[in-house]
Amino acid sequence: MATIGAPLLQAKEGSPRGPLERREERLAWLMLLPVILALLALGVYPVLSTLWFSFQQGGSFGLGTTSAGLANYLRLLHDDQFWSALRFSLLYSLVTVCGQMICGTALALFANRSFRGRWLARAAILFPWAIPTATNSVIWAYMFNDQYGLVNSLLEHLGLVNPAHPIVWLGSAQLATLLIYVLAIWKANSLVALLVLAGLQGIPEEVYEAARVDGASRWQTLWRVTLPLLRPVLLVTLILRTIESLQAFDLISAFTNGGPGNATQNLGLYIYLQIQQFGDFGYGSTIAVVLTAITLVFIVLYMRTLLRTGTR
Template identity: 35%
Template sequence: MPDRRFALLLMAPAAVFMAVFVAWPLVRLVADSLYDIDALADTRSFVGLANYADLLADPDFRAAAWRTAVYTAVVVAAEFTLGLAAALLFHTLGQRSRLLRTLFLYPLMIAPVVAGLLWRFLLVDNFGLLNDLLTRVGLISGPDAIGWLSDPDIVLFSVALPDIWLTTSFVALVLFAGLQNIPGDVVEAARLDGASPAQTLFRIILPLLRPVIAVVLIVRGIDAARAFDIIAIQTNGGPQQASETLSLLVYRTMVRFGEPGPAAAATLYLVAMLVVAVAAFGALWRPGGKP
């Protein structure tokens, strides 16, 4: 059997799965966005792009879109910074970092719902473990001094903490794998030429890691933008919708309020993520090219 046909045969089961469980639901989602659907009366009336116009005029949608963008930027920036620092540390230690790498990967094995519950107990007002610890060391006046999950001004950053803790290890693992493929003689030549550690990092290591960085940022950016369970389990979008992202807004519109038409118009959400992913891919992915 030719290699090309054999490769297609191996990919066929995954392609069928993606077509049935991903492509078809997306087609239905786009089709439903063009109708006004009454699930209780089982009626459908074609409204064209009216759902999209209403969605763009909805202040709740614009606010949720802004919160989603802020949440994604905070999560991805923090995870990339911490993950890169951990990967560089592991790379510097070499084989001595095996135990540390194993321990660092443990959060990756925890389900997001479990992580959300854990951090909810850590951050909850009055009897949260974090505020209690800060009170004991004298950094705050009392266990209710900081409303991590009840203050609308900081709740969006608070619910991002479990996501950062959970998946920084994934970023570190991918970047560490990329560091293993950087030729050691290139880095050594830079050091012999008098390059400082900062110059080596920004002019040698990071440019050579462009393809890996592109994969990390796109995967984690899309994953963070669609965050649902880890936020829902902590605040369910509250208080005052201050932590309601687009995923929670779609859930509230379609499942709780039974309005599949407007919720399906959230295909704009998918299109926006696709555009950002393509732009990031084009800006960062330059394997073998000039840095």
């Protein structure tokens, strides 16, 4: 039932001895070499380099920096914009991941029923995944445009909004935040639904039969049988979504670009502001290190969950 990360668990360690095995081992490393080298160069080196930059200051776009010691980290403590971005990042993660888990699971349960046209439901679930996040945010911004937008127009046609005083959706901090939550939940539902769907298909039919024989209602079956059996999948999905949501950038950048004011600025946008607008690679890297450290907690959790499900 370990759908996710199953390859990781099936990787068996061998202890090659003979000449044949040694040749096999050599072939394996030969085939892995390009990938390992590429990931070292473009994955590991940049991470270490970012760490180094976080102890540098001054300069412009990374050139001519001087050693800063802990100055950048101390600067964080008194940077109100950093704290508000951090707060938004954490709140965004909490709200959207909860929403995604609930809506995604519901979608998966629906798409797991058998009915004519089920493929349509599955295609509909898949669709938000395939649409570019940034482009999608532009469409949403247009839909919620206060003057030419679809939503206000519909509300005006229904007589709910006075055309003279349209709702300025993206002009109010509260409404913009709310819409970002809705958009983020909408966009990532599919990812949750797909994983849960795979988990649902791993549950043997006999389990449901047994529940039915015992006289359990649909609701009871869901809460006492299905969801407990999905626990490992749900846990992994939860962690993966949390990691993703902490790193959110394109969705917000293309929707509100952090506005109005800095109301919807998260850590990703703040890093981008520092490095691209101010050219301050040192401070930008420092915030990136903080974000990575927060994410790291969840990466470790993810790895532990993967390895633990394997022992069952």
